[in-house]
Amino acid sequence: MKAIFKNNLSFLLPYCLFLVIGAIIIIVNSKAETHLSFNSLHNSFLDTLNTYTTYLGDGVTATLLILMMLAVKYRFFIIAAFSNLISAMITQGLKHFVFADVVRPKKFFEGIQQLYFVPGTENYYYNSFPSGHSTCAFALYFSFALMIENRFYKVLLLILALLTGYSRIYLSQHFLEDVYAGSIIGVSTTFLVYYFVHKKEHDWMDGSIVNFFNK
Numbered sequence: 001m002k003a004i005f006k007n008n009l010s011f012l013l014p015y016c017l018f019l020v021i022g023a024i025i026i027i028v029n030s031k032a033e034t035h036l037s038f039n040s041l042h043n044s045f046l047d048t049l050n051t052y053t054t055y056l057g058d059g060v061t062a063t064l065l066i067l068m069m070l071a072v073k074y075r076f077f078i079i080a081a082f083s084n085l086i087s088a089m090i091t092q093g094l095k096h097f098v099f100a101d102v103v104r105p106k107k108f109f110e111g112i113q114q115l116y117f118v119p120g121t122e123n124y125y126y127n128s129f130p131s132g133h134s135t136c137a138f139a140l141y142f143s144f145a146l147m148i149e150n151r152f153y154k155v156l157l158l159i160l161a162l163l164t165g166y167s168r169i170y171l172s173q174h175f176l177e178d179v180y181a182g183s184i185i186g187v188s189t190t191f192l193v194y195y196f197v198h199k200k201e202h203d204w205m206d207g208s209i210v211n212f213f214n215k
Helices: 002-007 009-028 031-039 044-057 059-071 074-098 132-147 151-170 176-198 209-214
Strands: none
Touching: 002 009, 002 176, 009 031, 009 151, 009 176, 031 151, 031 176, 044 059, 044 132, 044 151, 059 074, 059 132, 059 209, 074 132, 074 176, 132 151, 132 176, 151 176
């Protein structure tokens, strides 16, 4: 595990910084105060940007990107697929059975404070914690980061995950706490899946669907 952490410091160190800063914000400010601060920062450019970046953590996007791994290595496909599947099951289980009474910003502030909502966006009321999109994004892009050696691309993948998380707050679909928890579930699950799959010495795992059809 130490080797995995060491080889992925360019993703994990800034991610840990995000965890520290996020924890401080969550501890110091109330959930309402933090969300209202985020909600006050909006313009047409950010509306458009976050309307699209939120799809970086969408299930359809994740499925397509994971399927593409079949053309690279079966091992990569397995890591990405199981990381997302297991983390999604954890998040959905928590969201619907453990924290089913935790409402989303639109319901939380209903009759109390008028929020800014991006025009054309459908906002939901319930099952806020944790954020499914954030879980998906961090599991997906961390699994990709584990597969490559280039440090710049690892950082870029973290940025994509963070942008997805931010989009969920910007669109008032989730609170910071939801995104924070989703990211932890996504990263920790992926780390463990990678650890166990990476140790498996099976030659077929290093093949790909491309090799199969080229035989």
